[in-house]
Amino acid sequence: MLVLLAVTAVVAAKAGPGRAVQFLAVGDWGGVPEPPFATPREVATAAAMGRVAAEHGADFVLALGDNFYYDGVRDEWDPRFQETFERVFAVPGLRALPWFVLAGNHDHHGNVSAQLAYSRHSDRWHFPHYYYSLRLHVPGTNATARLLVLDTVLLCGATDDFGVGAPPRGPVDAAAAEAQLSWLQGRLAAARHDRYVLVAGHYPVWSVAEHGPTACLVRLLRPLLRRHRVTAYLCGHDHNLQFLQEDGVGYVVSGAGNFMEASQSHKAAVPPGTLRFFFGAPESPGGFAHLRLDATAATITFLEATGRVLYRVALPPRDF
Numbered sequence: 001m002l003v004l005l006a007v008t009a010v011v012a013a014k015a016g017p018g019r020a021v022q023f024l025a026v027g028d029w030g031g032v033p034e035p036p037f038a039t040p041r042e043v044a045t046a047a048a049m050g051r052v053a054a055e056h057g058a059d060f061v062l063a064l065g066d067n068f069y070y071d072g073v074r075d076e077w078d079p080r081f082q083e084t085f086e087r088v089f090a091v092p093g094l095r096a097l098p099w100f101v102l103a104g105n106h107d108h109h110g111n112v113s114a115q116l117a118y119s120r121h122s123d124r125w126h127f128p129h130y131y132y133s134l135r136l137h138v139p140g141t142n143a144t145a146r147l148l149v150l151d152t153v154l155l156c157g158a159t160d161d162f163g164v165g166a167p168p169r170g171p172v173d174a175a176a177a178e179a180q181l182s183w184l185q186g187r188l189a190a191a192r193h194d195r196y197v198l199v200a201g202h203y204p205v206w207s208v209a210e211h212g213p214t215a216c217l218v219r220l221l222r223p224l225l226r227r228h229r230v231t232a233y234l235c236g237h238d239h240n241l242q243f244l245q246e247d248g249v250g251y252v253v254s255g256a257g258n259f260m261e262a263s264q265s266h267k268a269a270v271p272p273g274t275l276r277f278f279f280g281a282p283e284s285p286g287g288f289a290h291l292r293l294d295a296t297a298a299t300i301t302f303l304e305a306t307g308r309v310l311y312r313v314a315l316p317p318r319d320f
């Protein structure tokens, strides 16, 4: 049985112009297992992330899983850490940024403990545990935010990614899934006074695309996100960019770091009227999201790897 601990790290945002905590969220970015181990889309997305970080500011990168296609890594010395991560994201603007990482279903095909252990080999790879909490502080203000990072594969099970639309099969270890869920409930209750609360995982709660909503997360997470007035839930898994909004909770899909897919085959599976934005043009060179939390709003900007702004939404602080 897995022993899962909760880890709290503190991110001190750089005191930049505009007094905000900012980060980039990218999912499903993990290259390919053959040379050159990165797709043109991953390379273009990395370059655009670097430009956006340099021009608009970013304190860190949040990696939303499927970090190494198709079967994760073997051990903490696996060359894929260099080939698919370090070398590709070595562009100006990104080199100095810490990454906070979570695992997706393809990572769980391989060795996720090796991805945790790699935190000791790289000064920018931070993967302290399967699930963990980050406390963010908006510099020069009293505003704090909480980012709760989940392992939705341990929570809901693995998928057969090539069996289209196949839902996660249920957790391998039900007690570990239960422990993660009660940890989340505790952290959400403790985040009462945080101005923004963000929850991140690999599988979507809501998605209109090929995989669609994850029934297990609609059942387990959605009521918690609503009850605790969570600002937004961030995920990948579907290979496009989406924004949905339901009962004051924002749902961000950012899974376009390596592949891009246009299917909206689950459009009828999300609550009517909740889809605000969708981008999955197959000819597009990739995309990601930029988040900016300041004293008055959480602003989410979706960008294509060309640098083009596709959609922007400002979410209000939680009311107390």
Ligand SMILES: *[C@@H]1O[C@H](CO)[C@@H](O)[C@H](O)[C@H]1NC(C)=O
Residues within 6 Å of the ligand: 074, 075, 076, 077, 111, 113, 114, 117
């Ligand atoms: C997974 O990676 C860890 C860290 O490198 C290693 O100790 C362990 O032996 C690996 N597990 C397997 C099954 O290879």
Ligand SMILES: *[C@@H]1O[C@H](CO)[C@@H](O)[C@H](O)[C@H]1NC(C)=O
Residues within 6 Å of the ligand: 140, 141, 142
């Ligand atoms: C932060 O809170 C303290 C104590 O409540 C207050 O004195 C101070 O003015 C606040 N600072 C800002 C920037 O709001």
